Amino acid sequence: MRKIAFVIENAYSYAGTENVCNYMSECLGDHADITIYSLSGKGETFYPYNKIANLKSYTGRKNKIFNIIKDINEEKPDTVFVISMGKLSVFFIVLATFFLNKNKMKLITCEHVSLDSFPFMVKFLKYTLLRLYHNVVVLTERDSKKLSKYHIKNIKISNPLKYRYYVRKVRTKIALAVGRLEEQKGFDRLLPIWHDFLQLKDTDGWLLYIAGDGSKRAQLESQAKSLNLESKVKFLGKVSDMPSLYKECDILLMTSRYEGLPMVLLEAKSWSMPVIAFDCPTGPREIISNDVDGFLASDSATFLNALRSYTNDETYFRMSRNTEQTAVDFSEEKIAKLWLSLI
Secondary structure (H helix, E strand, O other): OEEEEEEEEEOOOOOHHHHHHHHHHHHHOOOEEEEEEEEEOOOOOOOOOOOOOEEEEOOOOOOHHHHHHHHHHHHOOOEEEEEEOOOHHHHHHHHHHHHOOOOOOEEEEEEOOOHHHOOHHHHHHHHHHHHHOOEEEEOOHHHHHHHHHOOOOEEEOOOOEOOOOOOOOOOOOEEEEEOOOOHHHOHHHHHHHHHHHOOOOOOOOOEEEEEEOOOOHHHHHHHHHHOOOOOOEEEEEOOOOHHHHHHHOOEEEEOOOOOOOOHHHHHHHHOOOOEEEEOOOOOHHHHOOEOOOEEEEOOHHHHHHHHHHOOOHHHHHHHHHHOOHHHHHOEHHHHHHHHHOOO
16 A cells, blocks of 8 residues: 655644645545654644554654654655645755655645745745645645746645535624634734724624634733723634534634635635635635625725624625535535545
8 A cells, every 4th residue: 555644743733734634634544554744742633633544743852854754764655745834845855855765755745824925035945945846735826826937846726625505594693713823813903803893883792702722812812801802702712613613603704914725714614604804815815705705805994894794684694605606616526636646
């Protein structure tokens, strides 16, 4: 049987990248023995990884990538996928160039963050070094075109969606925001918008749930308190039963400063949930058809106007029904075939 290696920053975490890693293992696990090499993390994983042969953590060890390459040399996989949120694909290929026995081994990097979001030097290194991989998987058409411009072989594979055909019949007046409580996700921008929304007519009884954890939690809770939102915003922390939360809430709000192709938007739409997202350079615009199944906001004012629109039941239920088109564009069957084509 073929062997596949996944190299990832933290397979034990609960973010969208780890969700995609789990999905990749589901797609490929019937066709190969999969070993995941995780630079950090320990204990029980958030996602099940039911179809992998082994999971190795290098947390607490020095020279992690070098040691992973050493172990990969011993295992001799046919294909290595480097699942990168930033600099991992750069560091790995530099060390692999000198220390990895690459005979008949395919090296593929999966870039999960928009190339536009990186500082100049990181972008320079990416465009210089990604060409050393056999292939580069990107999430968006924009990134694919940028890499092709520099003659870097790539393939666009979107994150998958399993549409639930969930029919929304009543309003709960609960808005949901999901993600790591870090600078990238922009929750500090969401709270003032939510404050202004609650000053509008016909917004009595609305609540905002924020699902996720991170280093900014205390700061965000303090910000909510300063805006007198303590009874209007609930910080839920890490949530394991996301399907129940998607069914409970009315709309999904995303205020990220940058994204790749956000899983949370796809998951929300799989539960027929209308969404609002800031139109950051990549990601949301490839998922949301503006004013059809959600809204793309250019700034806080347009975000607030979109929120106001969802207080109208006719608008809300129309957009909820329109989310079904996303099932065609991001179907699991279509995405799985693309992953299988790489091994």
